[in-house]
Amino acid sequence: MAGVAPTPAALPPHVLERADVRAAIANHDFGEVFRLAKLHGNISYAKIAEAVGYKREHIGKMARPETNGTGVRPRITQHFKILEVVDGLRIPGHLAGLAPRPWELQETPGNAQPDDPSTLLAQGGAGLWDIAELLRRTEMSSINSAALESIEQGIDQLARAYPYADADYLHQRTRNGLQYVTKQLESRMTLRQHRELLVDAGWLFLLNACVQYDRGQREAANLSKAAALRIGEEAGHGEIKAWAWEIEAWFALTQCRWDNMLTAVDAGHASDQTHSVGVQLYAHKARAAARMGDARLVRDSLDAGRARLERLPRPDHPEHHFIIDPDKWDFYEMDAYRLLGDDERAATHARSVIRISTGPDGTEISPMRAAEARLTLGVTAARSGEIEEAVGMGAAALEANRRSLPSLLLVANELNKELKSRYPRESATQEFSERLSAMKRNVAIADLPF
Numbered sequence: 001m002a003g004v005a006p007t008p009a010a011l012p013p014h015v016l017e018r019a020d021v022r023a024a025i026a027n028h029d030f031g032e033v034f035r036l037a038k039l040h041g042n043i044s045y046a047k048i049a050e051a052v053g054y055k056r057e058h059i060g061k062m063a064r065p066e067t068n069g070t071g072v073r074p075r076i077t078q079h080f081k082i083l084e085v086v087d088g089l090r091i092p093g094h095l096a097g098l099a100p101r102p103w104e105l106q107e108t109p110g111n112a113q114p115d116d117p118s119t120l121l122a123q124g125g126a127g128l129w130d131i132a133e134l135l136r137r138t139e140m141s142s143i144n145s146a147a148l149e150s151i152e153q154g155i156d157q158l159a160r161a162y163p164y165a166d167a168d169y170l171h172q173r174t175r176n177g178l179q180y181v182t183k184q185l186e187s188r189m190t191l192r193q194h195r196e197l198l199v200d201a202g203w204l205f206l207l208n209a210c211v212q213y214d215r216g217q218r219e220a221a222n223l224s225k226a227a228a229l230r231i232g233e234e235a236g237h238g239e240i241k242a243w244a245w246e247i248e249a250w251f252a253l254t255q256c257r258w259d260n261m262l263t264a265v266d267a268g269h270a271s272d273q274t275h276s277v278g279v280q281l282y283a284h285k286a287r288a289a290a291r292m293g294d295a296r297l298v299r300d301s302l303d304a305g306r307a308r309l310e311r312l313p314r315p316d317h318p319e320h321h322f323i324i325d326p327d328k329w330d331f332y333e334m335d336a337y338r339l340l341g342d343d344e345r346a347a348t349h350a351r352s353v354i355r356i357s358t359g360p361d362g363t364e365i366s367p368m369r370a371a372e373a374r375l376t377l378g379v380t381a382a383r384s385g386e387i388e389e390a391v392g393m394g395a396a397a398l399e400a401n402r403r404s405l406p407s408l409l410l411v412a413n414e415l416n417k418e419l420k421s422r423y424p425r426e427s428a429t430q431e432f433s434e435r436l437s438a439m440k441r442n443v444a445i446a447d448l449p450f
Helices: 019-026 030-041 045-052 056-063 079-088 102-107 117-123 125-136 145-161 167-184 191-214 218-235 238-254 258-271 277-291 295-310 326-340 343-356 367-383 387-398 405-422 427-443
Strands: none
Touching (some): 030 045, 045 056, 145 191, 167 191, 191 218, 238 277, 238 405, 258 277, 326 343, 405 427
16 A cells, blocks of 8 residues: 655665664664664664654663663663554564564555454554455355454454553554444344354453553443443353453452442353353452451452362463463462562562563563552562662552553552551652652542542
């Protein structure tokens, strides 16, 4: 497709073909990429800065072989910044271990592979769902199996991107999917095809509810959750119903509505007994019990959840938002033990969460869980008299770009209370409290008990 605007720092082919450039890209050593771009492509740091959204001075600092006598450059580890660098320098996605970037597919449509789920997600927006439309048109019927499979692949990729992808990006893509799927439901089709599309819409409404709540859109999230529950009932799909109740339990948990949360957990278990959603329901119950100070119920719920988890096969894609895997269990236990005041266990699980949430190159693949783990370490540090460590961990958590605001603020408030009760006169306590208050004002989350 013509009309793709070039960037001022697009790497020319002869630079992209160099082995040292490709090695630096593969290692996400973008400081070295910047240095080699200037050396072999005559691309100034000013142009690179303009293309990737950094100051020219920072680009130069990253490109220097040695910084502060350590021999280690500053690294770009946040996923959204990596994407900005890859797009700004026009680095093909596969060289950086990514799916094809949208501009690649626009420039070379012949290379796109509609049956590749990563390609579907990479196209984003309407393009993801346009593939299904093109497949639908290959037959005279209103919808066909290829189109239905394409929709399912798109939904799967969105759910797998949930842990790290930008919330605004996910929200837009999920809305595009809902618009496409609901439009197709108006067409002529078999009962089986109608149910499959209903199920697709149910999963999209579930994902939409999560993303909306992450963004602080409480009313909209409730509507999406209710829509998913109605679809689950209409389609006779127990797992979708159970996840809708799980989302209601999550909402109630972050709003300190304990009775409503326990009711939602019971309804979720009644809806489905075979999928991993039950593990998350037990985890929610344990976390609520911990907040109510019921240590016995915490232990019983954790034991039941762990037993359910051990009976399930290990998933092929543990990053999928609607699949619970063993690595996520540390996160649930961390939360429960922090609330019970078992600081040693809470800190051990928190460090494990951060380790599991970080890729080999330092990129955080589960930034929301990592942020809450840092808050947990902040709470345990505050209780042990380490105020600088507590405030440092808290500040790092609040800087997370991908976050679930209600959950993050709930745990951040715990840290704030610990600091105020133990170190009320310290300036660091006041600074953290003011920063947290400013975040609450900026995100404008209404009706939450903070």
